[in-house]
Amino acid sequence: MSAELHVRSEVPPVNWDEFIVTHPVGSIALDGYVSGVPRYNAEGPYLNANHHEDVDRLATLSTAQQILMYTRMGLDKAFSPEGVFAPKVFVNDCDQDVCAAWFLLNNMSQTKNPSPALNRFINVAGTLDVTAGAFPYDKNLKIIGELAWVFEPYTLFRASGEMAKKDNGQYRSVIQSVESRISQHLMGRGESIELDTRYKRIGGGKTWSMIQELGKDGRVGALVDGVDAYVAAQELAGGKWRYTIGRKSEFIPFDIPSLIARLNEAEGATDDKWGGATIIGGSPRVGGSKLTPPEVEAILNDYLAAAQSMTE
Numbered sequence: 164m165s166a167e168l169h170v171r172s173e174v175p176p177v178n179w180d181e182f183i184v185t186h187p188v189g190s191i192a193l194d195g196y197v198s199g200v201p202r203y204n205a206e207g208p209y210l211n212a213n214h215h216e217d218v219d220r221l222a223t224l225s226t227a228q229q230i231l232m233y234t235r236m237g238l239d240k241a242f243s244p245e246g247v248f249a250p251k252v253f254v255n256d257c258d259q260d261v262c263a264a265w266f267l268l269n270n271m272s273q274t275k276n277p278s279p280a281l282n283r284f285i286n287v288a289g290t291l292d293v294t295a296g297a298f299p300y301d302k303n304l305k306i307i308g309e310l311a312w313v314f315e316p317y318t319l320f321r322a323s324g325e326m327a328k329k330d331n332g333q334y335r336s337v338i339q340s341v342e343s344r345i346s347q348h349l350m351g352r353g354e355s356i357e358l359d360t361r362y363k364r365i366g367g368g369k370t371w372s373m374i375q376e377l378g379k380d381g382r383v384g385a386l387v388d389g390v391d392a393y394v395a396a397q398e399l400a401g402g403k404w405r406y407t408i409g410r411k412s413e414f415i416p417f418d419i420p421s422l423i424a425r426l427n428e429a430e431g432a433t434d435d436k437w438g439g440a441t442i443i444g445g446s447p448r449v450g451g452s453k454l455t456p457p458e459v460e461a462i463l464n465d466y467l468a469a470a471q472s473m474t475e
Contacts, residue, residue, distance in 0.1 A: 165248070165249060165269060165271075166248070166249065166250050166252050166265075166268040166269045166271075167249065167250070167251045167252060168252050168254070168265060168269070168335065168338070169251060169252065169253045169254070170254055170255075170257070170331040170334045170335045170338070171196070171253065171254070171255050171331065172255050172256065172257075172326075172329045172330070172331055172334045172448075172449070173255075173329040173331070173449055174196075174255055174449070175255075175434045175435040175436075175447070175448060175449050176195055176196060176197060176198040176255065176438065176448070177196070177197055177198070178197065178198055178199060179197055179199050179202055179211060182196075182197045182209065182211065183204060183207065183209050186209070186251070186253065187251055188207045188208070188209075189207065189208060189209075189242055189244070189249070189250050189251055190207070190209055190210075190250065190251045190252075190253060191209075191210045191211075191212065191242070191250045191251070191252045191253070191268065192209075192210070192211045192212070192213070192253050192254075193212055193213075193226055193230075193252060193253065193254045193260075193261055193264050193265070194212065194213055194214075194215070194226040194254065194256060194258070194260045194261045194264065195213055195215050195216075195255065195256060195438075195448070196211075196213075196253045196254055196255050196256075197211040197213060198213075198215070198216050198438065199211065199213065199216050199217055200213065200216070200217050200218055201213055201214070201218075201223075201229060205241065208241050208242060210233070210238070210242075210250075212226045212229045212230055212233070212264060213226060214226055214229070214293065214440065215438065215439055215440045215444075216438060216439070216440060217440075218440055218441070219413070219441065220293060220413070220440040220441045220442045220443070221293065221294070221412060221413065221442070223293070223440075224289060224293070225260050225263075225288070225289035225290075225292040225293050226260045226261070226263075226264045226292075227260050227263035227264040227266075227267060227285055227288065227289055227292070228285060228286070228289035228293075229264075230264045230267045230268060230274075231267055231274065231277070231285050234267065234271070234274045234275055235275070239271055239275065248271050250268065252265065252268055254334075254338075255448060255449075256334075256448065257317055257320070257326075257334040257335075257337040257338045257341075258317055258321075259288060259291075259292055259314045259317060259341075260288075260289075260292045261338065262314065262317060262337070262338050262341035262342065262345070263284075263285060263288050263289075263341075263345065265338055265342060266341075266342045266345045266346075267285070269342065270346075273349075278349065280348070280349050280351075281349055283306065284306075284310070284313075284345070284348065284349065287300070287306050287307075287310060288310055288314075291310070294411075294412070294442070295382070295407075295409045295442060295443040296380075296382055296383045296386060297386045297409070297411045297412070297442075302358050302360070302383065302387065305355065307358070308355035308356055308357060308358070309348060309353055309354075309355045311355070311356050311357070311358055311380070312344065312348075312353060312354045312355055312356045313341060313344045313345055313348050313353060314341060314344075315344075315356065315379075316336075316337045316340035316341050316344070317337050317341060318379040318380065319379060320333070320337050321379070322376070322378075322379045324397065324398075324399060324400070326405075327399040327400060327403070327405065327451060329449060358378075358380040358383055358384075359377075359378030359379050359380050359381075360378055360380045360381060360383050360384025360387065361376075361377035361378035361381060361384060362374045362375060362376050362377055362378065362381030362382070362384050362385050362395075363375050363377060365396065365456060366456055366457070366460045367393075367394070367460065368460070368463065368464045368467060369467075370391075370392060370416070370417065370467070371390075371391075371392035371393060371394070371410075371417055371463070371467075372385065372390045372392070372393050372394075373393070373394045373395075373396060373456060373459070373460055374390070374393055374394070374395050374396070375395070375396055375397070376395055376397070381395065382395050382407065382409070386411065391410060391411045391415045391417070392409070392410040392411070392415055392417035393408070393409055393410075394406055394407070394408045394409075394459060394460075394463070395407040395408075395409075396456045396459070399451050402453070403450065403451035403452060403453060404446065404451055404452045404453075404454065404455065404456070404459075405445070405446055405451050405452070406445055406446040406452055406459065407443065407444075407445045407446075408422065408423070408439070408443070408444050408445060409442060409443040409444070410442050410443075411442070412442055413441050413442060417467075418470070419439060419440075419441060419442060419443070419444050420439075420441060420444075421466065421470075422444075422462075422463055422466060423437045423438065423439060423444045425462050425463075425466050426446075426452075426454065426459065426462060426463075429454060429458070429462050430447070430452060430453065430454060432447055435447040435448065435449045435450050437452070
């Protein structure tokens with residue numbers, strides 16, 4: 164037996180207590196499937212590997228980095244009650260961190276005895292994920308092009324708008340495609356591609372930009388150009404929108420948790436709502452946002468202006 168992948172892209176994040184009650188013993192939640200800090204319950208066992216809500220983002224390992232650390236420190240023993248490692252792994256996304264974490268769980272012998280290539284891959288991918296692509300690696304570095312190729316099935320899927328259909332088969336296919344590319348990369352048989360960092364500014368305010376990604380790596384292009392805080396907007400079907408809201412670090416005065424709270428008020432969101440961490444967040448994962456870019460722009464600028472006036 165091996166790790167068992169459960170893709171539930173149509174399910175909003177659940178809380179830790181709900182996860183323990185409603186999911187089978189031996190379950191592992193990855194990268195936002197369970198909202199909240201990383202946690203472990205030995206009585207299950209149950210594990211939440213996450214670095215989004217309620218954490219200091221820059222001081223918290225990415226989900227894949229957590230899985231690598233946990234494995235080195237005995238995770239496989241805890242999730243092998245009958246001597247066989249067979250956790251049930253739950254995800255509601257198929258992004259780079261989910262794919263890398265799944266690879267580690269589904270290739271346990273390789274994870275427990277990692278090569279320098281695996282160490283470097285997880286470290287660089289994790290650093291980029293923790294900083295939402297903002298870490299100032301030279302985009303011409305060989306490893307950056309190699310990672311772009313490894314994760315291309317996901318970045319193309321995200322750029323296509325197909326994610327909004329919440330087809331679990333498509334999500335699973337992306338994860339499996341990336342898993343295959345990670346294997347090829349680690350064997351020295353992978354490829355390298357250039358980043359497509361094209362974007363255009365479609366709004367924003369004095370200290371932030373609202374952008375539309377023209378290339379699959381448009382956010383990286385904005386950060387390279389000196390944009391320290393941004394909202395990336397993507398139009399979906401049915402009048403809905405997908406947003407990513409981010410800043411370079413906590414040192415940039417763009418209070419994402421407070422901004423997310425204001426956006427949720429405007430959205431009227433309940434279970435499926437805006438969420439994220441201190442430096443990056445996004446619109447509701449399942450249904451997208453009903454707020455238009457001008458509405459999001461106005462909400463953010465009103466809050467930022469009010470916050471600024473309180474400090475003067």
